[in-house]
Amino acid sequence: MIHYILQILVVQLLFLLIYDLFLKKETFFNWNRVYLLMTSLLSFILPLIKIDVIKENIPEQYMIQLPAVLIGNVSEEIEGSEVIIKSSDSFFNFLTIARFSEYLWYTGMVISLLLFCYKLYRILKLKQTGIKTRVENFNLISLPNTNTAFSFFNTIFLGEKLSEVKKTNILLHEKIHIKEYHTLDLLFFEILRIICWFNPLVYVYQNRIAVLQEYIADSKAISETDKKEYYQDLLSQIFQTDKISFINTFFNHSLIKNRIVMLQKSKSKKIFQLKYLLLVPVMLLMLLYTSCAQDTSAQSKVMSENVDSPLIEKIQAVRHQIEKQGNVSPEEEKALKVLALLVTDDGFSNPHYEDVYGMADIPFGVIEKVPVFPGCENLSQEETKKCFSQKISQYIVKQFNTKLAKENGLTGYQEIGARFSIGNDGKVKDIKVKNKSKILREEALRVLEGLPVMIPGEQEGKKVSVMYKLPIKLKFK
Structure with a gap:
């Protein structure tokens, strides 16, 4: 806006x-x-x-690009194509x-x-x-x-x-x-x-x-x-x-x-x-x-679903759905517990929520202790964040098959919206990618599935799942 x-x-x-x-x-x-x-x-x-x-x-x-709210970027030339990860x-x-x-x-x-x-x-x-x-x-x-x-x-x-x-x-x-x-x-x-x-x-x-x-x-x-x-x-x-x-x-x-x-x-x-x-x-x-012009707010919108909908309306919709059903399934009960865990002050110290610690996706930007990418150990919190962003960007630049452009006739700019979680076991899960091209989606999925196991993030001393968003921009020459 x-x-x-x-x-x-x-x-x-x-x-x-x-x-x-x-x-x-x-x-x-x-x-x-x-x-x-x-x-x-x-x-x-x-x-x-x-x-x-x-x-x-x-x-x-x-x-033209306005100052971004996104941090950390790597830009490298690889085999005639440019891949930018933010x-x-x-x-x-x-x-x-x-x-x-x-x-x-x-x-x-x-x-x-x-x-x-x-x-x-x-x-x-x-x-x-x-x-x-x-x-x-x-x-x-x-x-x-x-x-x-x-x-x-x-x-x-x-x-x-x-x-x-x-x-x-x-x-x-x-x-x-x-x-x-x-x-x-x-x-x-x-x-x-x-x-x-x-x-x-x-x-x-x-x-x-x-x-x-x-x-x-x-x-x-x-x-x-x-x-x-x-x-x-x-x-x-x-x-x-x-x-x-x-x-x-x-x-x-x-x-x-x-x-x-x-x-x-x-x-x-x-x-x-x-x-x-x-x-x-x-x-x-x-x-x-x-x-x-590159609208950074539009990039953020790609990474979130329905962010314009007021939170109160969503809560009301959930309440009406529960009233309509009359009960909730075990999966729905866990999802509600995850929501309560995230909004309750003592959620992570309350044993009642212990079974859903691994399901609670904490945003990377607000996690108390971020996941540690291999090679980023023994650093301060801010240094670990920067190292994480640099390492993951370097990894994707190196692994992404840019020959796809020539093989499939791709030209101009492409942007892939990627979102995934780093589980409480350090493994990457729940990978979601968005792009019109099926080829680019599959390639991004392949690269992200190959990410190494990391030291999981922590919130209030508990190992938790951490949500990460990664816009990938490509320019095919």
Whole structure:
């Protein structure tokens, strides 16, 4: 998820740079409106597109990879193929950080939603306090004792203190906002602000679309009134207006100068519309980036099954299944005891769980005393972990038959997700491998089954089974 968010930020930044440098000063207002709306959506879609053909034809030194949560790696060239092994002993730490980030995200969304509701409440309150009249196809709310002027959907709010001349020009301007459905644009970005409250570029997008809407309304309104009079209204006293991000405010001091400049500017030549073609290389660049990016969180997902499912839901499902069956089999009883062993503080010192010590797979990253690979004896805990990762990586690099590439026509990048346990007797068991190619799965299984017997891991002084995850990446030249 973090990697996906970073990609969104990169895409949005590039799109906004193109807009600010090449498009913002042009008078293709409607085209710019489409550009801002379309690119804001594309920024969420492009990172999800992965084109394998691009990835296979890019040299490895140009591949992009974010800092991994996995530790220990070995990379060697063997008979024209490259095999990279990465061992993961911090998987559960990664899940803890991911869960905290998820809660933080939800909290921010709730706060943003509450702020949005408060803004709506302020508008509704103004609607109730004002005098409502129906003019043409919109509602006009006259607000007492104020000089406010803005529109929201098909309702225009005007302060009673405004002069009749100003009201006429404002109505022309705000009617354009209503006819062009500008409120929908602003609400679209308001929704993005709620979901992506942490993303500053979404706020920039909303600001750009709000400014652009003023240009659109000015350009159309000025064709229906006296241009000089319209300029004078803009240059006259600037009225104070409450800042609500999804309403179209007529009076905005920081925008007045830019609006006048755009009104006086000659229409851009049609040849300048070719600037929009800049989107093509940028999109290709982003497809190149996203296709070559290595998402370490996705690697972790390969190594776990259903990690996105909330733990509570799984526990509830188990309880309902037991209630439905009415009893549990001996195998199911042992599995439940293993679960209780892992979550109970005194589990490994309780004789009640002694018969399932060998069944409890403790993650490599949290085991008190890790298994010892032959040749890694008499080292400290951290040194033993590093030695274990290095030895097992070297073993697989040496044993893996890379001639399979030539014999079976394999090309490009391949990744094998491997998971196994080192039992309380030191032997490798419960090997599981994932890959689309049956040949690579069988080869990985053969290599892992040949791992030597090790000194088993220990938890609270008891020999236990230790779970190990091993992503294996191959590049066939």
